[in-house]
Structure formats: C-alpha cells, structure tokens
Amino acid sequence: MTAEPNIPTRRKGLMNEQNGIKRPEGVPDDEIIIGSLRYCASFLRYQTEGKGSQRRVLSFLRERGPMTQRDILEEMDIRASSLSELLGKLEGRGFVTKEKSEADKRNYNVSITDDGIRALTEMQSRYDLSMSDLLSGLDEAEKARLAALLEKLRCLWRARADGPPPRHGPGHEHGRGRAWGYPHKKPD
Numbered sequence: 001m002t003a004e005p006n007i008p009t010r011r012k013g014l015m016n017e018q019n020g021i022k023r024p025e026g027v028p029d030d031e032i033i034i035g036s037l038r039y040c041a042s043f044l045r046y047q048t049e050g051k052g053s054q055r056r057v058l059s060f061l062r063e064r065g066p067m068t069q070r071d072i073l074e075e076m077d078i079r080a081s082s083l084s085e086l087l088g089k090l091e092g093r094g095f096v097t098k099e100k101s102e103a104d105k106r107n108y109n110v111s112i113t114d115d116g117i118r119a120l121t122e123m124q125s126r127y128d129l130s131m132s133d134l135l136s137g138l139d140e141a142e143k144a145r146l147a148a149l150l151e152k153l154r155c156l157w158r159a160r161a162d163g164p165p166p167r168h169g170p171g172h173e174h175g176r177g178r179a180w181g182y183p184h185k186k187p188d
Contacts, residue, residue, distance in 0.1 A: 061112040
C-alpha cells in the first residue's frame with residue numbers, strides 16, 4: 001500500500017497509521033485535490049514572489065537590454081500603474097535608470113545598472129534555494145510522479161481552455177499566460 005500524500009488541512013481528520021499524515025474524514029478526493037492545489041498555489045506565491053516582480057523586470061532587462069517603458073509594459077503584460085510603481089522602486093534603489101526617450105518624449109528608456117545586475121544575481125540565488133527547499137520533502141520518485149501528474153493536468157486544462165486564464169481587468173495578467181503554457185500574446 002502506498003503512503004498517502006501530505007494534505008494540508010484544518011479539518012478534523014484521521015491519522016494514517018503508516019505515516020502519521022492526517023487525512024480529512026468523509027471529504028471527496030476531488031475536493032481535497034482542488035483545495036491542496038489552491039493552498040500550494042497560494043503558498044508558492046507567498047514564498048517565492050516577495051520581490052518576484054522586481055526579479056522578473058531586472059531579469060528581463062538583463063536579457064533584452066535597454067527598452068522603453070512601453071515595450072516592457074507590452075512584453076511583460078503588466079498594468080501600467082504597477083510597472084510605473086515597480087520601476088520607481090527599482091530606480092530609487094539604483095537598480096535601473098530611466099531617461100526620456102529621444103524618439104518619443106512621452107516615454108522612457110529603461111536600463112539595468114551594475115547594482116541591478118548584482119541585486120538580480122542575489123535575488124536569483126535566493127529564489128533558486130527557495131525552489132529546491134520547497135520540494136526537499138519528496139524523494140526523486142515522488143517528484144517524478146508529481147511532475148507527471150501536474151503536467152497531465154496542465155495539458156488537460158490547457159486543451160479545455162479557449163485561451164489563457166481569465167483576466168482580472170485590463171493588463172492584469174502579470175505574465176500568467178506563459179506560466180500556464182500559453183504563448184505570450186495579448187488577447188485581441
């Protein structure tokens with residue numbers, strides 16, 4: 001008999017004698033799975049994205065080189081107000097520079113600085129450690145089984161969907177389309 005997965009729950013449950021993990025009593029598996037996926041998504045967002053937007057923008061600028069603020073907005077699919085606030089914080093910390101565009105005075109050219117590259121390297125190291133630590137409770141066989149099941153679900157959900165997950169308002173996807181496996185394209 002295989003061990004039951006660790007199911008985060010606050011419901012009254014029974015102890016599995018084999019491994020001491022609580023299993024909710026009388027709760028359908030579908031509800032446990034969906035609840036666990038929601039919990040994991042929320043936990044990952046909380047644990048890994050504290051400065052995730054800053055890391056993403058800095059990484060994008062390092063990969064692509066100097067860009068206009070408008071190009072960053074379109075390429076990363078971030079709301080204009082969110083990007084403006086984010087770039088203000090990064091500029092205030094000396095991680096990026098913003099200069100008026102010669103071609104379009106209403107726009108800014110944004111570049112990553114040497115301090116920004118150093119900060120990105122540190123952020124990426126912390127992110128990588130966090131990612132490996134989050135899965136340290138699983139052995140390699142469990143990781144492979146979980147990866148296969150999650151990939152199967154992702155493919156099934158992607159095939160069922162007509163497009164990327166619903167938007168919460170204009171420009172509010174924050175790059176989620178790519179995370180769901182969709183090509184990076186704004187909806188018409």
